[in-house]
Amino acid sequence: MKIEDSIETFNSLLKRRGFIWGPSPEIYGGFAGFYSYGPAGTALKNNILDIFRRECRYFGFGEVECPTIIPRIVWEASGHLERFADPVLRCNKCKTLYRADKFLQDNLPDQVIDGLSFKEMEKLIEKSILTCPKCDIPFERIEEYNLMLKTTVGNNTIAYLRPETATTTYLLFNRLIQDARRQYPIKIFQFGKAYRNEISPRQGVLRMRAFDQLELQIFISKEMEMEFEDYKEIKSKKLPLLDWKLQEKGINKINLIRLDNAIKKRILQKPAFAYCLYLGYHLTKILGIPEPLIRFRQHSINERAHYADDAWDLEIKTRQFGWVEICGIHDRTDYDLRKHAEYSKQSFEISMGSDPKIKEIPQVLEIAFGIDRIIYTLLETTFTIDQGRINLKINHRLAPNTVAVFPLVKNKENIRNLALKIHRDLLENRINSFFDAAGSIGKRYRRQDELGTKWCVTIDYESLDDNTVTIRERDSMDQIRVNISDLAEVIKKKQDE
Ligand SMILES: [Zn+2]
Structure with missing residues (x-):
C-alpha cells in the first residue's frame, strides 16, 4: 500500500x-x-x-x-501584547495574509528559513521577488500579527x-x-x-x-x-x-x-x-x-x-x-x-x-x-495496516476500551444474555468493557482493532456448556480459552504484564 x-x-x-x-x-x-x-x-x-x-x-x-x-x-x-506575533505578508491588492516563514519555506525549499529574523526574511523576499499567488503583486514588508484572541467582559x-x-x-x-x-x-x-x-x-x-x-x-x-x-x-x-x-x-x-x-x-x-x-x-x-x-x-x-x-x-x-x-x-x-x-x-x-x-x-x-x-x-x-488489516497498536492503558465482549451470534437469547452478564461483571471489576452484538463477528473484531482494544472476549455455544470463553489478543490475534469465573482476574493480570 x-x-x-x-x-x-x-x-x-x-x-x-x-x-x-x-x-x-x-x-x-x-x-x-x-x-x-x-x-x-x-x-x-x-x-x-x-x-x-x-x-x-x-x-x-x-x-x-x-x-x-x-x-x-x-x-x-x-x-505578549507586544511580541506574541507571527510574521505575515499582506498582499497590497487582495489583502490576503500569509504566514511569512511558511510562505518562504514553501517557495524557497532549498533555503533554511527556521531561525531567520523578521528583517532577514524581508531581505529574502526582496531578493527573490516573491509575489501574491492570487494577484502576482510583489510583497514588500513583513508585518507582525498578534496571536491573542480578544474579548470584552462586563x-x-x-x-x-x-x-x-x-x-x-x-x-x-x-x-x-x-x-x-x-x-x-x-x-x-x-x-x-x-x-x-x-x-x-x-x-x-x-x-x-x-x-x-x-x-x-x-x-x-x-x-x-x-x-x-x-x-x-x-x-x-x-x-x-x-x-x-x-x-x-x-x-x-x-x-x-x-x-x-x-x-x-x-x-x-x-x-x-x-x-x-x-x-x-x-x-x-x-x-x-x-x-x-x-x-x-x-x-x-x-x-x-x-x-x-x-x-x-x-x-x-x-x-x-x-x-x-x-x-x-x-x-x-x-x-x-x-x-x-x-x-x-x-x-x-x-x-x-x-x-x-x-x-x-x-x-x-x-x-x-x-x-x-x-x-x-x-x-x-x-x-498500522498489515495485509489490509488496520490495527491501532496503542498502549492498552490508553485505548478507549480495554476489553470488548461479543456474543458469537446475536439472535440466540441465551448466548446474548450470558455475554451481557460477562460484560457487566467486567464493569463491576472496573475494567472498561464494551459490548457489541452488531454485525458479523469479523466486522466486530475489525472495529475493535481500529479502536486499539487489546482484548476481545467471545461467548459461543460452547460457553453455555462449559462456562468458558475465548480471549483474542489484538496484535498476535492468538486466542486462549478461559473460565468465565477467572476472566476478570486474567484480564487484570494481562493489564499489569
Ligand atoms: Zn493578492
Missing part, C-alpha cells in the same frame, strides 16, 4: 471511529481551527491525562487550575483569552510560595485550554485556535539550577539531542547523548534544565511513542520566544507532517516574575538559597505539552 493511501485511510479512521471530528461545527460548514473529540478521542485524552497526572505527582508536582480569560494588564506585563472591559496556561500559573506565585512553605524547588503544573488566533490554521488538530496544554513549571534559585538534587538520579540517561550548532551545519542525524556529557560539552548549560528535558522525554515515552521517532531540537536565538534563554522542542516524526513539536522546554529565567512584580507592584524577591542574605526573583523552567498534538502523533505512530 502506498503511503498516501495509508494516510488517507488513517485520516478517515479518525472520523469513522469517533476520535476527532471537525472542523466544528460541521453542520454549519466548520469553523477553521476548531475541532471536537468523539467518544473514543475523549476517552483516549482522559487516559493520557490520568497517566500524566499520576507521573506529575510521582515527580513532586502539584496541580493548579486558573481562569482562561485574563485582563489586559497581564499581557502588557508578560510582553461593561466593555477588554480582556484576552490566555495564549498559554503558563502565565496564569505565574500569577499565583505569592500563593504558591506560601503553599510550598518557602521551600525550593516549587513544582507546579496546570492542564487546560489556551487560545491562539492562528492566521490560516492548517494541519487539523496540529494547529488549532483552541487547544489543550499541560504545562509544568519549576520555580528555583539560580544556585539550585546548577546544583539540582533530582538531576543526580537521571544524569546518566541518554536523550536524542539535536543542538543548534549541528542544525547550522545541516546535520540532522540524531545522536543519543548522556545528559552529563551534554552538560560537559556545554550543549546544555544547567543541570536543572537537563532534568526538564528528561521529564519531557519520560512523559512521552511512557505513552508508548517509539524511541526512534522522538528527538529534541534546539531553537536558534531568533526562533526563541521573547522570554526564553534556552529552548528545545520535543518532536515526533510523523508520516503526514514530518517532525511535529509536541512539547517545548524553555528556560524562562526570571523574566515573567520580574515583569509581573513590576506591573503588579508586588515583591517576588525571596531568599531561599543557602545564603539567607541573598534575595532574588526565582528562575522558571518550563515543560509545555500540547495535548492535542500528543493525541494526533500517538494515533499516527501506532496506526
Whole structure:
C-alpha cells in the first residue's frame, strides 16, 4: 500500500471511529481551527491525562487550575501584547495574509528559513521577488500579527483569552510560595485550554485556535539550577539531542547523548534544565511513542520566544507532517516574575538559597505539552495496516476500551444474555468493557482493532456448556480459552504484564 493511501485511510479512521471530528461545527460548514473529540478521542485524552497526572505527582508536582480569560494588564506585563506575533505578508491588492516563514519555506525549499529574523526574511523576499499567488503583486514588508484572541467582559472591559496556561500559573506565585512553605524547588503544573488566533490554521488538530496544554513549571534559585538534587538520579540517561550548532551545519542525524556529557560539552548549560528535558522525554515515552521517532531540537536565538534563554522542542516524526513539536522546554529565567512584580507592584524577591542574605526573583523552567498534538502523533505512530488489516497498536492503558465482549451470534437469547452478564461483571471489576452484538463477528473484531482494544472476549455455544470463553489478543490475534469465573482476574493480570 502506498503511503498516501495509508494516510488517507488513517485520516478517515479518525472520523469513522469517533476520535476527532471537525472542523466544528460541521453542520454549519466548520469553523477553521476548531475541532471536537468523539467518544473514543475523549476517552483516549482522559487516559493520557490520568497517566500524566499520576507521573506529575510521582515527580513532586502539584496541580493548579486558573481562569482562561485574563485582563489586559497581564499581557502588557508578560510582553505578549507586544511580541506574541507571527510574521505575515499582506498582499497590497487582495489583502490576503500569509504566514511569512511558511510562505518562504514553501517557495524557497532549498533555503533554511527556521531561525531567520523578521528583517532577514524581508531581505529574502526582496531578493527573490516573491509575489501574491492570487494577484502576482510583489510583497514588500513583513508585518507582525498578534496571536491573542480578544474579548470584552462586563461593561466593555477588554480582556484576552490566555495564549498559554503558563502565565496564569505565574500569577499565583505569592500563593504558591506560601503553599510550598518557602521551600525550593516549587513544582507546579496546570492542564487546560489556551487560545491562539492562528492566521490560516492548517494541519487539523496540529494547529488549532483552541487547544489543550499541560504545562509544568519549576520555580528555583539560580544556585539550585546548577546544583539540582533530582538531576543526580537521571544524569546518566541518554536523550536524542539535536543542538543548534549541528542544525547550522545541516546535520540532522540524531545522536543519543548522556545528559552529563551534554552538560560537559556545554550543549546544555544547567543541570536543572537537563532534568526538564528528561521529564519531557519520560512523559512521552511512557505513552508508548517509539524511541526512534522522538528527538529534541534546539531553537536558534531568533526562533526563541521573547522570554526564553534556552529552548528545545520535543518532536515526533510523523508520516503526514514530518517532525511535529509536541512539547517545548524553555528556560524562562526570571523574566515573567520580574515583569509581573513590576506591573503588579508586588515583591517576588525571596531568599531561599543557602545564603539567607541573598534575595532574588526565582528562575522558571518550563515543560509545555500540547495535548492535542500528543493525541494526533500517538494515533499516527501506532496506526498500522498489515495485509489490509488496520490495527491501532496503542498502549492498552490508553485505548478507549480495554476489553470488548461479543456474543458469537446475536439472535440466540441465551448466548446474548450470558455475554451481557460477562460484560457487566467486567464493569463491576472496573475494567472498561464494551459490548457489541452488531454485525458479523469479523466486522466486530475489525472495529475493535481500529479502536486499539487489546482484548476481545467471545461467548459461543460452547460457553453455555462449559462456562468458558475465548480471549483474542489484538496484535498476535492468538486466542486462549478461559473460565468465565477467572476472566476478570486474567484480564487484570494481562493489564499489569
Ligand atoms: Zn493578492
